[in-house]
Amino acid sequence: MAPSTLTTLISPAELSYLRSSLALVPPIRPDARTPTQFRPLVAEIDILPSTNGSARMVWGDGGECVVGIKAEVEPTEPTSYGKRRNWVEVGVEVQGQRDDDPLGVFLGMTVGESLLTPTSTLTERLVITPKFHWKLYIDILLITPPLSHPATLLSLSTNLALRSTRIPRLISESDEDPIFDDDWDASIPLYSITSQLPPITLLVVSVEERNIFFDPTREELSVGDCVLAISLASSPAHDAPKVIGVRTLESGTGGIAADAKDGVVAASIGGVKRRVIKRIIKESLSVGKEVFESLQGVVDAN
Amino acid sequence: MSRHELLSPEGLRIDGRRWNELRLFEARLSTTTAADGSSYVEWGNTKIICTVAGPVEPKMGSNRSQDGATVVVEVCFAAFSGNDRKKRARGDKRVQEMQTALQRTFSEAILTQLHPRSEILITLHILSQDGSVLAACVNACTLALVDAGVPMSDYVVACTAGSYFVRGGNNPEDEGEDPLLDMNNLEEADLPSVTVGTIGGGEKITLLQLETKVRLEKLEGMMAVALDGCGKLRELMDEIVRAHGNEVVRRIAL
Amino acid sequence: MTDRRRINGPSEGTTPPVFASAVVTKPTPTRAPDSLRKIFLKTSLTPPATGSAFLELPSPAPYPNSSTLKITASVYGPRPLPSSAAFSPHARLTAELKFAPFSTPHKRRGYVRDAVERDLSVQLQNALVKSIKTGAYPKSGIDVFITVLDCEGGLDGDDDEGVEVGLMGVLAGAITCASAAVADAGIECVDLVSGGVAALVKRPQNSDAMDTDGMNAPMLVLDPSPADGYQILSAAVVGYMAGREEVTLLWTKGSVGILDGEEDELDLLMDGAIMTATAVRLVLNEAVKERMLLGLARSKGKLKEDGGGDVAMSS
Numbered sequence: 001m002a003p004s005t006l007t008t009l010i011s012p013a014e015l016s017y018l019r020s021s022l023a024l025v026p027p028i029r030p031d032a033r034t035p036t037q038f039r040p041l042v043a044e045i046d047i048l049p050s051t052n053g054s055a056r057m058v059w060g061d062g063g064e065c066v067v068g069i070k071a072e073v074e075p076t077e078p079t080s081y082g083k084r085r086n087w088v089e090v091g092v093e094v095q096g097q098r099d100d101d102p103l104g105v106f107l108g109m110t111v112g113e114s115l116l117t118p119t120s121t122l123t124e125r126l127v128i129t130p131k132f133h134w135k136l137y138i139d140i141l142l143i144t145p146p147l148s149h150p151a152t153l154l155s156l157s158t159n160l161a162l163r164s165t166r167i168p169r170l171i172s173e174s175d176e177d178p179i180f181d182d183d184w185d186a187s188i189p190l191y192s193i194t195s196q197l198p199p200i201t202l203l204v205v206s207v208e209e210r211n212i213f214f215d216p217t218r219e220e221l222s223v224g225d226c227v228l229a230i231s232l233a234s235s236p237a238h239d240a241p242k243v244i245g246v247r248t249l250e251s252g253t254g255g256i257a258a259d260a261k262d263g264v265v266a267a268s269i270g271g272v273k274r275r276v277i278k279r280i281i282k283e284s285l286s287v288g289k290e291v292f293e294s295l296q297g298v299v300d301a302n
Numbered sequence: 303m304s305r306h307e308l309l310s311p312e313g314l315r316i317d318g319r320r321w322n323e324l325r326l327f328e329a330r331l332s333t334t335t336a337a338d339g340s341s342y343v344e345w346g347n348t349k350i351i352c353t354v355a356g357p358v359e360p361k362m363g364s365n366r367s368q369d370g371a372t373v374v375v376e377v378c379f380a381a382f383s384g385n386d387r388k389k390r391a392r393g394d395k396r397v398q399e400m401q402t403a404l405q406r407t408f409s410e411a412i413l414t415q416l417h418p419r420s421e422i423l424i425t426l427h428i429l430s431q432d433g434s435v436l437a438a439c440v441n442a443c444t445l446a447l448v449d450a451g452v453p454m455s456d457y458v459v460a461c462t463a464g465s466y467f468v469r470g471g472n473n474p475e476d477e478g479e480d481p482l483l484d485m486n487n488l489e490e491a492d493l494p495s496v497t498v499g500t501i502g503g504g505e506k507i508t509l510l511q512l513e514t515k516v517r518l519e520k521l522e523g524m525m526a527v528a529l530d531g532c533g534k535l536r537e538l539m540d541e542i543v544r545a546h547g548n549e550v551v552r553r554i555a556l
Numbered sequence: 557m558t559d560r561r562r563i564n565g566p567s568e569g570t571t572p573p574v575f576a577s578a579v580v581t582k583p584t585p586t587r588a589p590d591s592l593r594k595i596f597l598k599t600s601l602t603p604p605a606t607g608s609a610f611l612e613l614p615s616p617a618p619y620p621n622s623s624t625l626k627i628t629a630s631v632y633g634p635r636p637l638p639s640s641a642a643f644s645p646h647a648r649l650t651a652e653l654k655f656a657p658f659s660t661p662h663k664r665r666g667y668v669r670d671a672v673e674r675d676l677s678v679q680l681q682n683a684l685v686k687s688i689k690t691g692a693y694p695k696s697g698i699d700v701f702i703t704v705l706d707c708e709g710g711l712d713g714d715d716d717e718g719v720e721v722g723l724m725g726v727l728a729g730a731i732t733c734a735s736a737a738v739a740d741a742g743i744e745c746v747d748l749v750s751g752g753v754a755a756l757v758k759r760p761q762n763s764d765a766m767d768t769d770g771m772n773a774p775m776l777v778l779d780p781s782p783a784d785g786y787q788i789l790s791a792a793v794v795g796y797m798a799g800r801e802e803v804t805l806l807w808t809k810g811s812v813g814i815l816d817g818e819e820d821e822l823d824l825l826m827d828g829a830i831m832t833a834t835a836v837r838l839v840l841n842e843a844v845k846e847r848m849l850l851g852l853a854r855s856k857g858k859l860k861e862d863g864g865g866d867v868a869m870s871s
Binding site for chain 1: 689
């Protein structure tokens with residue numbers, strides 16, 4: 001089944017109007033944003049005292065997301081060296097939807113996959129002693145189903161929550177059972193200033209090869225040729241972020257006006273040329289850099 | 303945590319309150335634009351987001367009643383809300399019990415007959431639990447319903463009270479039980495406690511929940527303290543609602 | 557609350573003993589990085605389904621009887637949507653991918669679909685739906701069921717250093733197989749979709765490239781398999797419609813370097829995956845052609861039987 005955020009039917013006339021205005025040069029978006037402009041959002045971090053890290057984010061369209069991160073000590077099994085990917089568990093709960101909803105699954109997989117790329121040194125920092133490690137539970141709550149695809153909202157909130165995550169300092173020797181410092185002020189941030197920052201995922205939609213839109217609304221998604229969720233990682237050492245994962249999302253409404261003779265037909269059937277995809281990914285890098293900078297602003301403000 | 307430390311000899315509780323003091327109660331209305339009504343309640347370290355949708359046409363035919371609106375309550379405990387990370391399944395018995403209690407309470411308080419063949423959906427997200435969760439849920443629901451403009455006969459306010467056994471030491475006359483108002487997590491774990499919900503903060507009780515053993519003669523004292531707390535909370539909530547209302551009017555006027 | 561209805565194992569769990577000999581060493585790659593595995597693909601093997609296909613990829617590992625990739629696809633529809641469903645002006649495609657309980661070694665998979673299976677199902681559905689003329693079938697449903705019978709033994713991946721590529725291989729195979737089944741069902745398509753995987757791997761130590769462009773430059777491997785034993789830096793799978801030269805799906809994992817203007821890792825990866833998909837397309841073409849010829853032969857035979865008494869036909 002299609003994610004429920006995309007199932008609302010839009011009439012062929014509306015689709016055609018939307019698509020032709022998005023295909024203009026320069027394009028006109030329904031909410032008059034520029035192609036790379038994001039919707040306004042409110043973000044706060046460190047809101048829940050019972051978690052190791054937390055963040056809340058509210059979009060202009062009413063989407064609200066709360067992320068809580070907890071770390072628990074777990075013994076490391078000698079055989080499980082290859083199972084370090086299990087040290088991070090991502091749970092997504094979308095209000096009003098079942099646990100096994102494909103949207104939640106998709107979002108969880110995207111976040112988990114981008115966190116655990118081989119180049120991120122996350123699991124190394126989760127090691128406490130040779131016998132114990134932290135198990136990181138990232139629980140994401142989508143409080144109100146937003147009007148648009150929640151991938152961007154969710155990934156930005158998770159990024160902020162991870163950056164506010166602190167783990168207690170170890171005070172025992174490495175061969176003993178771990179004992180931690182009770183003083184929360186002495187705790188260590190999971191992502192220090194020098195390490196690679198947690199990843200973000202941007203949703204990008206292309207219309208008619210030439211136009212690329214960031215942070216698309218649901219209406220824009222339904223007339224797009226190609227919707228990509230691009231995960232980016234940034235480290236202070238490098239100037240530009242790096243692409244660490246790309247996924248394709250459902251786009252168009254699956255041939256809603258296939259018999260019409262206008263541009264909508266092209267949107268609903270067929271894929272996109274590879275040069276379009278390459279362009280989308282390259283353009284997302286420069287936008288990603290700005291997003292990382294604004295997120296830094298949120299962290300600095302707290 | 304031994305019982306003795308819950309109340310110091312000076313009469314101070316573990317978080318520094320006296321027996322009849324409420325924790326800091328803070329609330330905001332209209333926190334979410336996407337819902338018809340919403341509220342955020344912080345009661346000590348118990349934090350709850352509540353959203354209300356409705357009155358709307360019921361999604362399921364079974365919720366359609368000619369006599370009045372159906373109230374549906376959904377409670378979600380965030381996996382990170384407790385001390386240890388714990389994911390509660392949707393069919394969890396405790397959660398279902400809470401849903402039923404809230405549903406009955408609010409079906410009474412809401413003037414459902416004004417909205418026949420419709421449904422009022424209340425969703426609660428518990429972000430952090432530190433005692434008095436059910437009471438906090440009731441208060442959050444009330445504020446969100448007010449925000450949504452759902453007609454109610456009065457504020458539904460709930461509060462908890464517990465009973466602390468004082469050992470007399472050398473003097474048996476000092477021995478007795480002290481009621482405590484507004485229980486936090488540690489107190490709730492060790493002491494008997496009762497949740498009381500009232501309509502309008504007066505003597506009209508709509509919700510009473512006691513899950514622990516308590517001596518019958520002590521119950522009345524506990525309830526009296528809880529009712530007192532409800533009255534205080536009603537004033538606080540009324541202030542919050544009025545302040546919010548004024549703010550809304552001011553914004554419209556501009 | 558303890559569960560008294562079932563007999564549960566110890567709540568703490570137990571750790572099986574690990575013997576030194578049980579630690580497996582990685583195999584060394586035996587085939588050329590740009591060589592593709594031979595594919596077996598046949599349609600119409602599940603009679604009750606409207607269309608079906610079976611795909612098999614041999615394992616590159618040198619030892620015999622090693623596990624392979626085996627996928628079956630069956631397509632039902634277009635058939636009417638259930639009466640409870642809302643009106644839909646176009647066909648609704650649902651894809652369900654399931655790993656057979658016995659498909660993975662060491663660990664049995666349950667019958668309930670888990671997150672990995674759901675995720676692959678959604679991706680498969682996205683890859684397929686763009687090739688089908690859904691507008692031609694209003695108010696109908698097309699259901700695609702994929703069962704992975706054997707998955708090369710490498711789904712969980714036992715290597716933290718590299719990107720895990722087993723799932724990508726499964727998805728690519730599932731796309732190809734499902735597209736063949738959709739064609740077999742006679743559903744109108746704009747093109748066939750084939751799946752292709754490519755990966756950038758760390759150059760093996762004994763590589764010839766040691767003295768030329770340095771050890772650090774990653775090497776492109778087409779159609780990688782977890783059994784190859786490469787340390788994979790990044791990997792990509794595409795769903796590709798070779799006839800229209802269009803991409804319907806792209807899924808990449810691992811850090812990919814991107815440079816302005818030049819030929820970079822992203823170009824290498826995507827072009828590699830598309831190259832693989834184009835080669836797979838040839839097999840797909842053959843399978844569909846075979847089915848078509850068989851269908852023609854059958855209908856001719858049927859005509860002959862029916863018109864046995866007709867003088868004009870038999871002459």
